[in-house]
Structures are given as structure tokens and as C-alpha cells.
Amino acid sequence: MIRLENISKSYQNVAALHDIRLTIPDGKTTVLIGPSGCGKSTLLRLIIGLIACDSGNIIIGDETLESLDILQVRKNTGYVIQEGGLFPHLTAGKNIILMAHQTGWQKTAIDKRLGELAELTKFPPEALDRYPLNLSGGQQQRVSLMRALMLDPDILLMDEPLGALDPMIRFDLQADLKSIFQKLKKTVLLVTHDLAEAGYFGDHIVLMREGRIVQQGHINDFLRKPADPFVTRFIRAQRVFNEERGEVTE
Amino acid sequence: MRIFLIHFILLGLLSHSLASQNEMREIKIGSKKFTESVILGELATLLVKTVQPDVKHLRELGGTRILWNALVQGDIHLYPEYTGTIIQEIFAGRQISDNSELPAILAEYHIAMSRPLGFNNTYALGMKRKLAKKLNIETISDLQQHPDLIFGFTNEFMDRKDGWPSLQKFYQLPQKNVQGLDHDLAYRGIGSGSIQVIDLYSTDAEITYYDLVALIDDRHFFTDYKTVYLYRQELAEQAPEALRQVLKLQGIISESQMIQMNARVKIQAQSESRVAADFIRQNFYIEVNVQQHSWLDRLGKRTVEHLFLVGISLLAAILISIPLGILSFRYAGPGQVILGMVGIIQTIPSLALIVFMIPLLGIGTKPALMALFLYSLLPIVRNTHSGLQDISQPIRESAQALGLTRFAQLRLIELPLASRSILAGIKTSAVINVGTATLGALIGAGGYGQPILTGIRLDNITLILEGAIPAALLALLVQWFFDSIEKIMVPRGIRQVS
Numbered sequence: 057m058i059r060l061e062n063i064s065k066s067y068q069n070v071a072a073l074h075d076i077r078l079t080i081p082d083g084k085t086t087v088l089i090g091p092s093g094c095g096k097s098t099l100l101r102l103i104i105g106l107i108a109c110d111s112g113n114i115i116i117g118d119e120t121l122e123s124l125d126i127l128q129v130r131k132n133t134g135y136v137i138q139e140g141g142l143f144p145h146l147t148a149g150k151n152i153i154l155m156a157h158q159t160g161w162q163k164t165a166i167d168k169r170l171g172e173l174a175e176l177t178k179f180p181p182e183a184l185d186r187y188p189l190n191l192s193g194g195q196q197q198r199v200s201l202m203r204a205l206m207l208d209p210d211i212l213l214m215d216e217p218l219g220a221l222d223p224m225i226r227f228d229l230q231a232d233l234k235s236i237f238q239k240l241k242k243t244v245l246l247v248t249h250d251l252a253e254a255g256y257f258g259d260h261i262v263l264m265r266e267g268r269i270v271q272q273g274h275i276n277d278f279l280r281k282p283a284d285p286f287v288t289r290f291i292r293a294q295r296v297f298n299e300e301r302g303e304v305t306e
Numbered sequence: 307m308r309i310f311l312i313h314f315i316l317l318g319l320l321s322h323s324l325a326s327q328n329e330m331r332e333i334k335i336g337s338k339k340f341t342e343s344v345i346l347g348e349l350a351t352l353l354v355k356t357v358q359p360d361v362k363h364l365r366e367l368g369g370t371r372i373l374w375n376a377l378v379q380g381d382i383h384l385y386p387e388y389t390g391t392i393i394q395e396i397f398a399g400r401q402i403s404d405n406s407e408l409p410a411i412l413a414e415y416h417i418a419m420s421r422p423l424g425f426n427n428t429y430a431l432g433m434k435r436k437l438a439k440k441l442n443i444e445t446i447s448d449l450q451q452h453p454d455l456i457f458g459f460t461n462e463f464m465d466r467k468d469g470w471p472s473l474q475k476f477y478q479l480p481q482k483n484v485q486g487l488d489h490d491l492a493y494r495g496i497g498s499g500s501i502q503v504i505d506l507y508s509t510d511a512e513i514t515y516y517d518l519v520a521l522i523d524d525r526h527f528f529t530d531y532k533t534v535y536l537y538r539q540e541l542a543e544q545a546p547e548a549l550r551q552v553l554k555l556q557g558i559i560s561e562s563q564m565i566q567m568n569a570r571v572k573i574q575a576q577s578e579s580r581v582a583a584d585f586i587r588q589n590f591y592i593e594v595n596v597q598q599h600s601w602l603d604r605l606g607k608r609t610v611e612h613l614f615l616v617g618i619s620l621l622a623a624i625l626i627s628i629p630l631g632i633l634s635f636r637y638a639g640p641g642q643v644i645l646g647m648v649g650i651i652q653t654i655p656s657l658a659l660i661v662f663m664i665p666l667l668g669i670g671t672k673p674a675l676m677a678l679f680l681y682s683l684l685p686i687v688r689n690t691h692s693g694l695q696d697i698s699q700p701i702r703e704s705a706q707a708l709g710l711t712r713f714a715q716l717r718l719i720e721l722p723l724a725s726r727s728i729l730a731g732i733k734t735s736a737v738i739n740v741g742t743a744t745l746g747a748l749i750g751a752g753g754y755g756q757p758i759l760t761g762i763r764l765d766n767i768t769l770i771l772e773g774a775i776p777a778a779l780l781a782l783l784v785q786w787f788f789d790s791i792e793k794i795m796v797p798r799g800i801r802q803v804s
Contacts, residue, residue, distance in 0.1 A: 137700055189799060
């Protein structure tokens with residue numbers, strides 16, 4: 057369980073997060089959603105210690121982030137970002153096994169794990185020898201996911217992992233990701249700005265606006281009981297293609 | 307490949323340090339970078355060689371200051387000098403009225419002086435005989451009537467106490483158009499007509515070659531320039547026989563003999579060694595062995611010297627600059643200071659930097675290495691810094707988020723990604739170094755600069771090319787070498803990008 061207690065963070069006097077209180081339950085997928093600049097990525101970066109908060113506490117398990125060894129926290133947390141963040145000078149395979157290699161895993165263990173992950177993420181094993189540059193966008197994100205999962209972490213932080221993909225690839229990967237989440241039962245915190253995607257993944261959805269949490273709950277709560285006019289506007293801003301009527305609706 | 311390289315460099319270092327240990331027992335003779343001084347240095351060298359084989363002539367070591375400092379510091383043991391220069395330049399701050407005071411003053415520095423060798427090589431002003439006749443100029447005073455004449459003086463003469471400023475005042479000369487330039491270039495300038503009056507030495511071979519007249523010093527401004535050898539006092543105890551040989555030259559060389567020897571070198575393009583050997587044979591009936599090195603031998607020796615200068619300075623620069631680049635990237639504040647400092651070093655003219663090193667490191671290879679090292683810093687520091695800076699934030703943060711230690715992030719991710727930029731910096735430094743190292747010859751570090759220096763002195767294009775062409779080829783080779791290294795060292799994934 058990750059608990060955020062009264063987290064505030066500002067950049068050059070501009071507040072990015074305001075007194076955030078949030079509990080992220082174990083073994084479930086929590087989705088952070090909101091317009092650009094609402095602070096959702098900042099929240100992820102705080103949890104993995106890429107930036108520090110100005111006030112408040114981040115509690116992982118029973119301990120505050122400051123009291124923990126940040127390197128251990130990071131090893132126990134997979135982090136996937138929109139651009140993949142793959143190291144261009146290493147092959148897909150080397151990207152994935154880098155940390156296992158660094159922590160002194162045996163070669164047989166590494167190879168076995170790599171095989172499992174390729175199967176889990178439906179990644180063609182022969183493409184493991186390719187450099188990131190020679191992989192498609194969808195393949196790059198699968199590699200990024202494998203890299204995040206290599207050490208079998210308890211927590212998975214995903215910052216718009218599908219944001220840069222074209223719709224068809226995105227559609228397939230959404231389905232694959234969902235089944236992986238269900239299979240692995242990890243604590244997932246996923247950021248997106250797409251309500252449909254949020255509803256598809258999320259057991260629990262958190263809507264943010266300008267550094268504050270506006271509403272949280274199940275997707276249906278947002279549709280039936282919007283907390284304020286912003287929530288209604290946010291929901292209505294998503295267009296859907298209605299097959300029966302043959303037109304795009306709001 | 308890399309191991310082989312390191313071995314090669316270590317071997318070079320080792321053999322050099324062994325060599326410099328042997329040099330301790332060697333007598334080193336210096337000479338300035340003009341022909342007469344080189345001949346006098348060679349005369350002394352050949353005479354010493356008749357009794358002691360370990361003698362080395364460090365020829366063409368720049369100007370008076372360099373030679374004097376080298377002598378006082380013990381980098382050389384003996385060199386030819388002129389009494390006028392000692393009084394007017396070396397001890398410019400003191401009141402010395404007569405040459406007889408010199409031994410006592412020199413002794414304060416543990417330096418002794420030979421008796422004069424015979425000829426007087428004083429300063430004079432010279433111009434083309436034809437022009438002098440046309441304008442009816444015979445004496446320096448006559449120049450007062452011709453304010454439009456263009457004067458070209460050696461930089462040394464422009465600055466000396468007994469040089470142009472005093473001369474102008476003394477003779478009330480009106481000329482405004484006065485350029486400072488190199489002595490050899492001055493002769494070429496007067497030959498082509500771009501300058502009309504130059505300073506010259508009364509034993510210069512070019513006086514006859516360019517058909518010049520030395521204007522009469524009608525009011526006796528110029529002092530005596532008797533030629534002597536200055537040497538370290540310890541020579542008398544540690545190598546008395548060698549010293550006795552050199553001192554044989556006292557009172558022996560007449561002005562016409564010196565002009566003739568200068569002319570044989572400068573105009574007939576004979577080697578200083580041969581001219582000196584002939585003089586010794588004719589006057590002392592000693593046959594001295596003049597080693598004639600083949601072109602290939604010379605090239606090989608200079609290549610080794612040049613590669614040594616470039617290789618060692620570059621290696622040291624790499625070892626220092628990459629950490630400095632990393633530091634300046636990691637800590638923005640001190641980083642600006644580091645980048646600023648290596649930038650300032652780069653603005654010091656290379657010749658000045660090399661000369662700055664002499665008081666600290668003496669003459670020879672050491673100051674040249676230090677100057678080249680300092681010059682190599684900026685491109686490598688800057689490229690390391692910018693190579694690291696250019697890594698995108700998502701990649702940098704991904705490395706961090708994986709849980710890599712700071713050092714592992716640097717070693718596994720950042721440095722490999724910056725490797726192309728770092729190598730480009732090293733390549734820039736190496737190529738610049740190959741060029742700058744030619745200046746090392748001025749302070750006795752050898753290399754391809756030696757024939758270039760001699761070639762300029764003797765107005766000998768072939769000789770200049772003997773240094774310039776290998777230097778250019780070496781620069782190309784260095785470029786090719788680093789291009790190959792790039793293929794090996796820069797990871798494939800980022801090579802494909804461009």
C-alpha cells in the first residue's frame with residue numbers, strides 16, 4: 057500500500073500539487089486522470105524519488121520514503137514512461153536485463169526470466185537483439201514494460217505508457233496490459249488523460265485538476281454522480297464513435 | 307587493441323625516462339635561433355665531442371631570455387652570447403659601464419664567461435645599396451632627411467634598451483612607419499622592397515647576398531658586441547677537458563671568417579656541422595666526425611619526438627578532462643568556473659604559453675608537454691560536458707528510476723551515450739596538438755617543428771616542407787585513427803542514429 061499524506065509540491069512558486077491525500081491499495085490498478093499539467097506525472101515522480109516533495113509524507117508499506125533506501129524502493133518499483141525511455145545504446149534484451157545483471161543474477165536465471173517476460177508481453181524473442189531504434193512504438197513499450205517487470209517488483213508506475221501509440225496498436229496493448237495486470241496482481245498506478253482507457257483499466261479512478269484531487273471512485277461514480285461541473289465537462293469532452301447511429305457522439 | 311595501445315604508451319614513457327636519466331651526464335650546449343649562434347654552438351659541440359662523446363646541441367632555442375634562463379637553471383651548460391646583449395638585455399636593470407665588470411656579475415649566477423672569440427657582431431642599420439646611393443644616404447644621421455622610409459626591425463631590437471627607441475631619440479629620427487618582425491622575414495622584406503631599412507648584425511651573410519650597405523654609425527650609438535661563450539662554473543670542475551676544448555676558440559674567429567661561415571650556411575645551404583667541422587680542421591688540424599643523418603633517420607627521430615609530445619600530453623589531458631567535464635556537468639556552479647578557466651587557457655597564444663612554462667619547467671620536452679596538455683583541455687572538457695548535457699531527460703530519469711547507483715548511471719548509461727561527443731573532443735585536441743607541437747622546437751623539444759624553424763631561418767622551402775608535410779600527414783592520420791576508434795568504441799545503437 058502506498059499512502060500519500062498531505063503532499064504539496066511547487067515549481068518556482070507555481071504550485072503543482074496541493075495537499076494531496078491518497079491511498080493506493082495493494083494488488084489493484086489505480087488510474088490517475090486529468091488534463092495536462094494537473095500534476096499526475098509529478099505524483100509518480102515523487103513516489104519513485106526523482107523529485108522531492110515540499111511537505112507531506114509518502115508512506116510505502118509502513119515506512120516513509122525518506123526512511124527507506126531509495127535504491128531499494130526503485131528496484132521494487134517498475135517505471136514505464138510514454139517515450140519508453142529505453143537506452144538507445146543497448147539492445148532490447150540488454151535494456152531489460154540491465155538491473156538483474158547489476159544485482160548479480162546468474163545467467164540462467166536471467167535467461168529464464170527474459171523468456172517468461174517475452175511470453176507474458178507477447179514480444180517476439182528474436183527481436184530482443186535489436187536496438188530500440190529498430191523497434192516499433194508498440195514493441196518499444198513492451199520492452200519498457202519487461203524492463204520494469206524484470207526484478208518482479210511489487211509496484212508498477214506507468215506514466216501514459218500508451219500515449220504515443222497509434223489507435224490500433226494501442227487497442228491491442230491495452231488488452232494485453234489489462235490481462236498482465238490481472239495475472240500479476242501488482243500494485244499499479246497508471247496515468248492517462250483518456251477516460252475510456254481509465255475506465256478500462258481502473259478499479260479505482262482518481263481525477264485531478266490543477267494539483268488537486270477532484271473526485272475518486274469507480275468509473276460509474278463519475279458518470280452518475282459527478283462531484284462538480286468540471287467533472288461533467290471532463291467526461292463530456294470525450295467523443296465516442298457510435299456504431300449503431302453511425303456518428304460521433306459526445 | 308586497447309591493451310596494446312596502453313603497452314605502447316607505457317613503453318614510450320619508460321624508454322623516455324631512462325633516456326633522461328642518461329642525459330644527466332651529458333654536456334648540453336644551446337644556441338639561439340639564428341645561423342651564427344647555431345654555427346658557434348656547433349663549433350663548441352664538435353670540439354667537446356673530441357674529448358667527450360656525450361654532448362648534445364640543443365639548437366635554435368628561441369631568444370636570449372630562454373637561453374639565459376636555461377643556462378642558469380642548468381638545462382644547458384654553455385651557449386654563445388654577445389657582451390652587448392649581456393649588458394643591454396640580460397642585466398638591463400644594472401649600470402654596467404665596461405665588459406670587465408661582467409665576470410663578477412655573472413658569478414652571482416654561478417656563470418662564467420670566456421674571453422671574446424675575436425669578431426665583433428654589433429647592431430647596424432642596413433638598406434639596399436642602390437636605394438642608399440639614390441637617396442644619398444651613408445650614415446644613420448642621413449636618415450633624418452627621409453621621414454617616409456619604411457623601417458622593419460626585429461622585435462628584439464624594438465624592445466631593447468639600446469634598440470630603436472633610444473636610437474630614434476639619439477639620432478632624432480622622424481620615421482613613424484616602423485614594423486616589428488622576425489629577423490629572417492626582415493631580410494625577405496627588404497629583398498622584396500616592402501621595407502627599406504632594417505636592423506642587422508654586422509656579420510650577417512645576407513649583407514652581401516641582398517647587396518645591402520650597413521649605414522655608418524656616425525655618432526657611435528651602438529655598443530660593442532663581442533662574442534663569448536657563457537657557461538656554468540661547474541663545467542670547469544666536472545668537465546675541464548671539454549671546457550678547454552671550447553676555450554680554444556677564444557680570439558680565433560675573425561669577422562670575415564664569421565661572415566664567410568654564415569654565408570656558407572645561409573646562402574650555399576651547407577649544414578652548420580659541416581661548416582663548423584671545416585673551420586676546426588683548418589684551424590686546429592683536428593678531424594671531427596660529422597654525422598650525416600639520412601633523410602629517413604631524421605624523419606624517424608622527429609616522428610618519435612612529435613608523437614611523444616602529442617601522445618603524452620593528450621593522454622594526460624584525457625585523464626583530467628573527462629572527470630572535469632563530468633564534474634562541470636554535475637555541479638553547475640563550479641562547472642561554469644571550470645569551463646571558464648579552460649576557456650581562458652585557450653585564449654593564451656600558444657607561443658606565449660610555451661614560453662610561460664620555461665621558468666617553471668625549464669626547457670625541453672617538459673614545458674612543451676605542459677603547454678600542449680593545457681591546450682588539449684578545452685575541447686575534451688567542453689565535449690564531455692555537452693555530450694552529457696544532451697542526453698534526454700526521459701533516458702536520464704529511466705536510468706535513475708531503475709535503481710542504478712549514481713556511478714552506475716554514469717558508467718553504464720551516460721558516458722556511453724556521450725562517447726561520440728567525447729571522442730570528437732579528443733580528436734579535435736589531437737589534431738590541434740599535432741599542429742601546436744611544431745612550436746615545441748623553439749624550446750628544444752624537437753619534433754617536426756625543428757626543420758620548419760631551420761627552414762624559416764635559412765629561407766629554405768624544402769626544409770620547411772620536410773617538417774610541414776609530415777605534420778600535415780600526421781594530422782590526417784590522427785583524424786583517421788580516431789574515426790576508426792569511434793567505430794569500435796561508440797555503441798552500435800547510437801551510431802545508427804546518424
